[in-house]
Amino acid sequence: MIRAKMAQFAKLAAALVLSFAGSLPAHAESGWGLLNMTQGVTEISRKIYDLHMEIFWICVIIAVIVFGAMIWSIVTYRKSKGAVADVTLVHNTKVELIWTTIPVVILVFMAVPAARTLVEIEDTTKTDLSIKVTGFQWGWQYDYLDSGVAYFSRLDRKSDAARELMSGIDPTTVDHYLLSVDKPLVVPVGMKVRLLITGADVIHSWWVPAFGVKKDAIPGFVNEAWFKVDTDKPGLYRGQCAELCGRDHGFMPIVVDVRSKADFEAWLKDKAAEQKQAAAPPAAAPDVATAAAAG
Amino acid sequence: MTDFKRANLSMTWKLLAIALGAFGFGFALVPLYNVLCSVTGYGDQTKLLQRVKAIEHPDPSRTVTIEFLADVASSGGWDFRPVVRTIEVHPGQIYSAEFIAHNLTGHASTAQAVPNIAPSMVAAYFHKTECFCFSPQHFALNEERKMPVRFIVDPALPKHVDRITLAYTFYDESSRVSSAR
Amino acid sequence: MAEQHAHAAEHDDHDHKPHGWRRWVYATNHKDIGTMYLIFACTMFFIGGAMAMVIRLELFKPGMQFVDPQFFNSMTTMHALMMIFGAVMPAWTGLANWMIPLQVGAPDMALPRLNNFSFWILPFAFTLLLSSLFVPGGAPAGGWTMYPPLVLQNGASFPMLIFSIHLMGASSILGAINVVVTIMNLRAPGMTLLRMPLFVWTWLITAYLLIAVMPVLAGAVTMLLTDHFFGTTFFTAAGGGDPVMFQHIFWFFGHPEVYILILPAFGIVSEIIPTFSRKPLFGYEAMVYATASIAFLSFIVWAHHMFTVGMPLAAQLFFMLSTMLIAIPTGVKVFNWTTTMFRGSLTFEPPMLFAIAFLFLFSIGGFSGLMLAIVPADYQYQDTYFVVAHFHYVLVPGAIFGIMAGVYYWLPKWVGNMYDQTLAKWHFWLSTIFVNVLFFPQHFLGLAGMPRRIPDYAVQFTDWNMVSSIGGFGFGLAQLLFPYLIWKCVKSGERVVGNKAWEGAHGLEWELPSPAPYHSWGTPPSETMIARGAAH
Numbered sequence A: 001m002i003r004a005k006m007a008q009f010a011k012l013a014a015a016l017v018l019s020f021a022g023s024l025p026a027h028a029e030s031g032w033g034l035l036n037m038t039q040g041v042t043e044i045s046r047k048i049y050d051l052h053m054e055i056f057w058i059c060v061i062i063a064v065i066v067f068g069a070m071i072w073s074i075v076t077y078r079k080s081k082g083a084v085a086d087v088t089l090v091h092n093t094k095v096e097l098i099w100t101t102i103p104v105v106i107l108v109f110m111a112v113p114a115a116r117t118l119v120e121i122e123d124t125t126k127t128d129l130s131i132k133v134t135g136f137q138w139g140w141q142y143d144y145l146d147s148g149v150a151y152f153s154r155l156d157r158k159s160d161a162a163r164e165l166m167s168g169i170d171p172t173t174v175d176h177y178l179l180s181v182d183k184p185l186v187v188p189v190g191m192k193v194r195l196l197i198t199g200a201d202v203i204h205s206w207w208v209p210a211f212g213v214k215k216d217a218i219p220g221f222v223n224e225a226w227f228k229v230d231t232d233k234p235g236l237y238r239g240q241c242a243e244l245c246g247r248d249h250g251f252m253p254i255v256v257d258v259r260s261k262a263d264f265e266a267w268l269k270d271k272a273a274e275q276k277q278a279a280a281p282p283a284a285a286p287d288v289a290t291a292a293a294a295g
Numbered sequence B: 001m002t003d004f005k006r007a008n009l010s011m012t013w014k015l016l017a018i019a020l021g022a023f024g025f026g027f028a029l030v031p032l033y034n035v036l037c038s039v040t041g042y043g044d045q046t047k048l049l050q051r052v053k054a055i056e057h058p059d060p061s062r063t064v065t066i067e068f069l070a071d072v073a074s075s076g077g078w079d080f081r082p083v084v085r086t087i088e089v090h091p092g093q094i095y096s097a098e099f100i101a102h103n104l105t106g107h108a109s110t111a112q113a114v115p116n117i118a119p120s121m122v123a124a125y126f127h128k129t130e131c132f133c134f135s136p137q138h139f140a141l142n143e144e145r146k147m148p149v150r151f152i153v154d155p156a157l158p159k160h161v162d163r164i165t166l167a168y169t170f171y172d173e174s175s176r177v178s179s180a181r
Numbered sequence C: 001m002a003e004q005h006a007h008a009a010e011h012d013d014h015d016h017k018p019h020g021w022r023r024w025v026y027a028t029n030h031k032d033i034g035t036m037y038l039i040f041a042c043t044m045f046f047i048g049g050a051m052a053m054v055i056r057l058e059l060f061k062p063g064m065q066f067v068d069p070q071f072f073n074s075m076t077t078m079h080a081l082m083m084i085f086g087a088v089m090p091a092w093t094g095l096a097n098w099m100i101p102l103q104v105g106a107p108d109m110a111l112p113r114l115n116n117f118s119f120w121i122l123p124f125a126f127t128l129l130l131s132s133l134f135v136p137g138g139a140p141a142g143g144w145t146m147y148p149p150l151v152l153q154n155g156a157s158f159p160m161l162i163f164s165i166h167l168m169g170a171s172s173i174l175g176a177i178n179v180v181v182t183i184m185n186l187r188a189p190g191m192t193l194l195r196m197p198l199f200v201w202t203w204l205i206t207a208y209l210l211i212a213v214m215p216v217l218a219g220a221v222t223m224l225l226t227d228h229f230f231g232t233t234f235f236t237a238a239g240g241g242d243p244v245m246f247q248h249i250f251w252f253f254g255h256p257e258v259y260i261l262i263l264p265a266f267g268i269v270s271e272i273i274p275t276f277s278r279k280p281l282f283g284y285e286a287m288v289y290a291t292a293s294i295a296f297l298s299f300i301v302w303a304h305h306m307f308t309v310g311m312p313l314a315a316q317l318f319f320m321l322s323t324m325l326i327a328i329p330t331g332v333k334v335f336n337w338t339t340t341m342f343r344g345s346l347t348f349e350p351p352m353l354f355a356i357a358f359l360f361l362f363s364i365g366g367f368s369g370l371m372l373a374i375v376p377a378d379y380q381y382q383d384t385y386f387v388v389a390h391f392h393y394v395l396v397p398g399a400i401f402g403i404m405a406g407v408y409y410w411l412p413k414w415v416g417n418m419y420d421q422t423l424a425k426w427h428f429w430l431s432t433i434f435v436n437v438l439f440f441p442q443h444f445l446g447l448a449g450m451p452r453r454i455p456d457y458a459v460q461f462t463d464w465n466m467v468s469s470i471g472g473f474g475f476g477l478a479q480l481l482f483p484y485l486i487w488k489c490v491k492s493g494e495r496v497v498g499n500k501a502w503e504g505a506h507g508l509e510w511e512l513p514s515p516a517p518y519h520s521w522g523t524p525p526s527e528t529m530i531a532r533g534a535a536h
C-alpha cells in the first residue's frame, strides 16, 4: 500500500524532474534527460526499479531532515549573529537512543521488499529455453542448447571503424555507436529464458539494463540468470560488458532482439538449417579461441 | 634497556605477530573457502572431482533434466562436446553420458577437464561413480575419443530443482596461464 | 616513561637538529617524518590527479581522441593505486606522525627508527610502480582490484605491481604498529583512553584495521605471483582454483581498507566542528563506540562488492543486511556532528568550511552506499558510473576534504604562521563547487546505463560526461592553490600569536607554542592541561 503510493509519488517527482531537464538546451540525441534508471521490460526489472525508487526517496527524506537540521544550525547559531555556545549540551541519552532506533526500523522497511525480490530473481526453475552465453575477449558467443544453434556476436563494423584512435569518423553519425552488434541474441517474448553464463578467458559480465540482468561470466564456472520479456514489448534491447576485461572492454556490447514466439521459432529453424549446411563435415561449432583469433 | 623500551619492544613484536598471523590467514582463506562454500549452500565444486560409491534407490516419480556443456579454454586446439546435449533422469538411478574430445593441437597432448555445476548448490547432490575428469587424459596427435561419465543424482535433491547443468572446461598444458594479448 | 621524558627535556630549550640532507634521510623526529609523509602524499596526489585528467580528457566526448584503450585502462588502474596507497594513506600517516605525539603528550613516536624505515620504503615502492609506465606492455591495466585472470595478462609490469604492493603494505603495517605502540604506551600520565582526542581514537582503530588486513592483501597478491610464475592454481579453474576466491580475499581486505581511508577523517571532523562551534563534541563516547562498531562491521560485509559473481541466496541476504547495519553507527556520527553545531557559536574559517562540506557530501556518498547495499538494485548499479560517483563522494569530499581540513586546522601550529585565509576560502569554494560538478552527474550516467572503466561511450552519455570533465578540470586546477598556499604560509605567513591558532581550540597540541618546538612534551603536560584539553 505504502509502496504503491511511494511509487506513484516517485513517478510524479521523476516526471517533474524530467520535464525540467527536458527544457534545458538540447541537441540531437540529447543525454540531458538521462537521469534515472529505466523501468525495463520485465517484471523483475520493474521490481528493481521500484526498489531503487523506494530507497531513493527514503534517502531524500532523510537527507531533507538531516541537511535541514545542519543548514538551520549553520544559519541560526553564527557567532556573527551573537550566538553564544551552550557548552552543557554534550550528551542526551534519550535523543541518542531515538536516532539509533529509528534507522533500524527504516532499514527493516527497506530490507523486506529487497529480500523478496531477490528470492524471485534467484528462482531459475521452470524455464522454457536455455542459452549458453560465453564472454570472450572481446565479444559474446550464444549457444542455443536445445537446437544446437551457435554464433558469435561482436561490435558492428561501423562502430568498430569509428572507435579507432582519431578515426575521423564522428560517432554521432554512427547508428547506436558502441551499442550495436553484427548478430544480436534473438529471444522470444513471454518465455522464461535461462542463460548459462561463462567466460572463455577472463571475467566478463553480461548486462542488459532493460531486463534487470547482470551476471558475471567466469572462466571455468557457469552462472545462471533468467529473464522473461513482457509479451507486448518485442524490440531491440542493448547492454554492455560490465566487468573490466582488458583492452577492448568498452567495445563488446550486447544486443538482444526480442521477437514474437512465431517469429522466433521461424528464425531458429532457419538458423539451424543454415548452420547445418555451412558446417557439413565437422559438425561442431568452432570454438571460441580459433574464431576470436580469426576475427 | 629501560622498562619503558622493553614494553615498547614487546608490544611491537606482538603486533608484528598479529600481522604475520593475518598474512597466514590470507592463505588459510583458501581451504576455508571450500568449507564455507559447502556450509553456505553454495556447493563445494571440488566434490565433483571425487569418486563416490553410490547405491541405487531410483525414484521414478521424479524427473530432472541434465544438460551437458563443454568448453575449451581460450588456447583452443580441441574439439570437445557432449554426445547428447540433455537427458532426463530419475534421482537415485545411475546414468552414463559421453563426451567426445578431438585433439587438433597438432601434437600429442594431455588435457584435464574441470567440472562445474549449476545451480552450484547441486554439487552436494550430484555424485559421480566414474568420470574422465578424475584424471588427466592423454591424447595422441589427432586422436579422437569418447569419454564416459557415470553419475547418480541424490534423491535428497531439493524439490525445486528441475534442471541441472553439468559443464566441463577442457584445459591442456598450454592453457594454465591465459596468454596476454 | 619519566626517564625518557627527562632525557628529551634536555633538548627542549635549544631546538638542535641535524642540518642538510642528513636531517631528512636519517630523520627520526616525528615532525620531520610527518612532514615528509605529507609532502610525499601531496606529490602522489598530483601525479594521480594528472592521471585523472587524462581519463576525463578522453571521456570529454565520444570517440577515441587521445589515448589507446589499453593506456586508458592503465590510467584508471594507476590513478586508483596512486590515490589510495600513495596519496590518502601516507597523508593520514603523516598527520598521525605530526599530531598523535602532540595530542597524547608524548615526546615522539614510540619507534623512531622504524618510523624512518616505514617512510623511506614508500618512495621506492612508488618509483617501482610508476616506472612500470615505461616497460613493454605498459603499466598495470587490470584495475586496482587486480582480478585474475585479467591481471595475469599484464606483461613486465605484473611483478612490479606485486612487489610495489608488498612494499606499500609493509610500510603501512609498520606505520600502524608505530601508531598503536605510541598510543598505548606513550600517553602522558593522566591522558586516559577516554580523554584522548577523537583523531587519536579513530587512528588507533584504523591502525588495528591496517595490521589486520594489509597482510591479507599481501597474501592475495603473493598468490597471484605464484599463480603467474610458479605454476600454482589458487585462482585458475584449470588446477581446481577459483578466480572468485581472489575477489573474496581481496575484498576481505578491501572493505576495511575503505574505512582505513575514511576513519581518520571522522576523527579530524570531530575535532574541527567543536572548535569552530565553540562547544564540546556531542556524544564523545558514542563517537568512539560508533567508530569501533564500524570497524568491526567492516570485516563482515566484503561480498557487497561482488553481488554479481553468483553467490548463494543466503550469502547475498547476509551481506546485504550486514552492509545496511553500517548505516546505523554512521548515522550516529552524522547526528552527533550536527548536534555539536546546534546551539553553538559558529564561525567559518577554512577548516570548518571543509568540515561542513565533508558533512554534507560524505552523507551523499553514504546514501548512495545504502542504495548499493540493496542487492537487486545493486545488480543494476554494479560496475557502473553510479558506483564511481558513490566512492568518489566518499573519498574526495570525504577523505581528501578531511585531510585538507586537517592541514588547514593544524598548519599554523606546524609552521607558526597563519596562511592566507581568503585564498584558502577560494580553494574551498572552487573545490566544493567543482567536486559536485565532477561527480554528481556520474550518478545520472550510471543509472542511465554507462559502465565504469570504459574509454569510450555511446553518444547519449555525452552531455553529462562533458559536464563531469569540466568539473574535473576545474577541480584539478583548483588544487594547485593548495601547495601554493602552504608554500606562501611557510615563507611569509603572519606570525601566530599565542598557543592557540583558533579561539575555540582545545587539546594538548594547543598548549604548546606555535610553531610546535622541534622537541615537544619533553616534560609531560600537567594534569590541568590535559583536563583543559579534554573538555568533554
Ligand SMILES: [Cu+2]
Pocket: A135, A136, A203, A204, A205, A241, A242, A243, A244, A245, A249, A252
Ligand atoms: Cu568483457
Ligand SMILES: [Cu+2]
Pocket: C254, C255, C258, C301, C302, C304, C305
Ligand atoms: Cu565495501
